[in-house]
Amino acid sequence: MAQIVCVLGNKGGTGKTTLSHMIAHGMGLLGKRVVCVLTDIERERLAKEGRRYLPFDARSHDNLSRVVTTLNEVDDWFGVIDGGGNRSDMDSQLANLADMVLLPFRDSHEDIRTVLRDLEWLPAAWAVPSQWPTNAWARKAADASVQSLMDRYRHRILDPVPVMASSKLLLQDRIPARLPPQLNSMCRALAMQVFESLGVEFESVPDDSALPDEAGGSPARKAPPMRRIG
Template structure:
C-alpha cells in the first residue's frame, strides 16, 4: 500500500505545491517510487518530463479512484497537493491520509492560520517552510516555531524546509535535469517527511494501544 501524504491548509501561498513536488523528487532521488496528485481546480497538470508520476485528481471521483488504487500498490508515496481555501476538502483528505502536513511560512498571519488548521485537523502536523537561510532572520522566525510548539506539543516539525531560489525550475513544464540546488532541497524535504512519518506512525500506534488497553 502506498503511503498517502496530504499537504494541506486553508491559507494560500504557504508552499503546499512546492513542498509536494520537493517530496516527490526527493523520494525518487532516494530511490523510492512517488506520485504527485494535483487537486487544485485552478492549476493545470504538468506531467511531462518529470521523474515521478503526476496524477490529475481535480475531479472528486477520479481522486477517490486514485486513493483506492493506491491501496493495492505495494510501496511508494502518494503526495496529494491540497491547494488553498478549501477547509471541507482539507478535513476530508486528512481523514484519508496516513499523514497530513501543514506548511507555514515565517509570518504571524501564517502562524494564526496553521494554528486554526491544527485545531480542526487533530491528526495533522505543521511544517516550517520557505524558511530563510539568514541567521538573524532564523532567530526571529524560531520564536514562531517555539510558540506553535508550546500550543501544540509534538505536532510541529523542528527541521524547516529552507527557501528554494529555483522554485520556477521545480514547478516548470519539465524537470528532467534538476539543478543541484533543487536536488539538495528535495532530498532534505523528503528526509524530513520520512522522519516525521515514522514518528507519527509510532505515536498513532501508541495511542491506539492505549485506547485498547483502556477499553
C-alpha cells in the first residue's frame, strides 16, 4: 500500500498547506509518485498541470474515503494529506491513517504552546519548525525559544524549514513552467528528511542551486540550509 504523511495541527496559520505541497513537490523531484490531498475547506482546489505530483480535492467525506481507499490498494505511491486548523476530531481520524504525522509550528510562543499539546496528544508525531527566520539574530532567538520550551521533545523535532517567499508559487492554481532552483532544492531536502524518517530508499539527484538560473547566468543563490535545532 502507499505510505501516507499527514500534516496536521490544531492551530491555523502554521504553514500546513505550504509544507504539504513542498513535501509533495520534493518527493516528485526525487522520482516518486505522489498525491497531495486537500482536506481544508478554507482552501481551493489546484490544477494539476505542470506539477510533479497530483493534487486531489478531498474536502468532502466521500472523496477523502475514496482517495484513502485507493492509496491503501496501490504500491509505490505516497500520499501527503493537508489537514486544517482547529479540527481535533478530523486530525484524530487522519492521524490513524498516517505512516507519519507532521506538526508544523512557527516561531511564536503561541505556536509552541499549541504544538506541545499536539505532541502530547499524538505521541508518534514529529514537530516541524515552519517558515523559520533566516536572519541570523531572529534565527538565534527562535532556536533559543525551542530549546528552552521544547527540550524534552528535541528527539521529535525535524530540521527547520526556512521562510522562502517562492514557496507560495506552489499554492497558485497554475504554477510557473520553471520554479526557482532554490525552491526545488529546499523541497528536495525536506522530502529526503521525510523519507529518511520513514525508512524509504531514494536516489540522490543534483542540487538545483548549483545549476544556472533561468536566465542562463550564474548559479542560483543556494537555499538557506536546513539544520537541527540545538
